[in-house]
Amino acid sequence: MIRPVLLSLAAACFAASPLAAQEWRHGSTLLGQPKYGPGFKHFDYVNPDAPKGGLVRLGAQGTFDSFNIVIAGVKGVPAAGLNDVYENLTTSSLDEPSASYGLLAEAFSYPDDFSSVTFRLRPEARWHDGRSVTVEDVVFSFQSWKTLNPAQAFYYANVVSAEKVGEREVKFTFNQKGNRELPHIMGQLYILPKHWWEGTAPDGRKRDINQTTLEPPLGSGPYRVKNFDAGRSVSYERVKDYWGENLNVNVGQYNFDELRVEYYRDATVLLEAFKGDRTDFRTENSARNWATGYDFPARKDGRVIIEEFPLRSMGVMQAFVLNLRRDKFKDQRVRRALNLALPFEEINKTLAYGQYKRISSYFDGLDLASSGLPEGQELAILETVRDKVPPQVFTTPYTNPVSDSQEAIRNNLREADRLLREAGWEVKDRKRVNAKGEQFTIELLGDSPNDERLFLPYKAALDRLGISTTVRIVDDAQQVNRIRSFDFDVTMGAWAESQSPGNEQREFWGSEAAERPGSRNIAGIADPGVDALIDRVIFAKSREELVAATKALDRVLLAHDYMIPHWTYGKQRTARWDRFSHPETMPRYGGAAFPTIWWYDEAKAAKTGAPR
DSSP states (O other): OOOOOOOOSOOOOOOOOOOOOTTTBBBSSSSOSSSSOTTOOOOOTTTOOOOOOOOOEEEESSSSOOOOOTTTSSOOOOOOTTTGGGGGSSOSSSSSSEEEESEEEEEEOOTTOOEEEEEETTTTTTTTTTTTTOHHHHHHHHHHHHHHHHHHHHHHEEEEEEEEETTTTTEEEESSSSSHHHHHHTTTOOOOOOOHHTSBBTOBBBOOOTTTOOOOOOOOEEEEEEEEEEEEEEEEEEOTTTTTTTTTTTOOOOOOOOOEEEEEESSHHHHHHHHTOOEEEEEOHHHHHHHHOSSSSSHHHTSSEEEEEESSEEEEEEEEEEEEGGGGOSSSHHHHHHHTTTTHHHHHTTTSOOOOOEEEEETTTTTTTTSOOOOOHHHHHHTTTTTGGGGGGGGOOOOOOOSSHHHHHHHHHHHHHHHHHHHOOEEETTTEEEEOOBBBBBEEEEEEEEHHHHHHHHHHHHHHHTTTEEEEOOHHHHHHHHHTTTOOSSEEEEEOOOSSSTTTHHHOOOHHHHTSSSSSSSOOOOOOOHHHHHHHHOSSSSHHHHHHHHHHHHHHHHHOOOEEEOOOOOOEEEEEOOEOOSSSSSSTTTTTTTTOOOEEEEHHHHHHHOOO
16 A cells, blocks of 8 residues: 555554563554454455456656655655555554554564563564564664654654564563553554665665665565656566465455556646546545546546545544744734634635535544533543643633634634734734734745645735735745745644544644654644643543543644644545456445555456556
């Protein structure tokens, strides 16, 4: 499956039941016992008899200049698809919200205080050059990620050592107890071949894991790089003698002989490439495209299929992100005024064909989202930080402004004007200025022409408030660099949330991440109340406490008006050329799960035409 290169921040947690030392587990889950017991044959949602073969072509926007995943976000832009070259110690199932099973590791063990975790590697695990995956590779990988990637160094901040404790056993020791997610986080570590990275390239050059490279990497996963055109395309071929093909966690998956990723300069060209049969499958993120963009002959005659898949495992916060490091956004009244100015209902109607609902939670779509007034365990948790959080969390449920009529829009702008004046921003000569006479200016920063369509209605509303607003569309590299260095006023951001939030919350909203270039806390949130509640989430001792602590965190984040929430759909909208099939029973939490559990269907391809 083509997945983000960075480690999954939607990590699951391990069960907190007492465990004797060195009691080995094949799998574990937060919610009771794992669904699949020892010795299971395959996941229920796969077709174990799926045929192997065929080509699938995927599209990506932008470019790439490296095959080094370790320094992604620091140096270079890695090629899409590298996750299928490498493997983790453990993997997850797609029909459980928070479960892990052994992959490179055949088993794992941890004490009941979660102060460490030990993994036992499979003796049959092999790199593509035939050499065994070793404990030394695991230790090297951990040290590389933690040393060279600031985001991962922060993520692994509580891991104090990685050491060999047996011929095939590696132990990670933590500097705190009770953090149930840490064993799982270490299971998600991508393992790299030490001997390859410390070796010499065919051209005689000494390899350097701290530099970008376009030398095809050595991995242990189901695919390897077949060929590439730097910045334009990369193809991966299925490894015919892949060591893990018959593992129960892999049966029925990775069925295509070749995965090809083609890069295009923008979203419009990507759609046209799909319609021109240059790519096979796409997830559609544009409501306009979904409503009007697929009215073409191949769709009408059935060669192209559009289908929606429910998204049950992932919540989301997507928003206009205010750079809180800038003085003009430090006042909560200013931030609320900027939310009041957003004409969501008008945008939804005119640009999105009424398809969306407004996001009203940092965990929108999950049962972790706050609502109403706090009560029970959530209220008790909030009482412990009463002096650190806005008082309205106890008295007033969060709501987004509603702009469903011209009268409502005018009323919202009047209230926004009042809040801005209270915050010291008056209107003089139709310009919003402070006591020094400096005009309030905002640059809306995006990296796609489609962003401009969303920015312009918002700009018009801000202009009515006397705020001088400009729209700046830059290329991907500029966008990444400007956000990484916090050189922006307002941009767009999105954060996926799992059913089991944990340590990634520090990276999203924690004070330590606020000033670290390249962190996911691009807003610059630095608040002691938020930090305290993140710790309550991480160290929750039961599912009930986790839910209550997450709702409390959500409520406090919303009360600060740090961001201007966007909107969401709740389903994965997909389009595909009818050459592929999927299992009759799809995984509850996997969405489309394309191409991982799909396969090339010769009969369908004969009618539709083979991919070129």
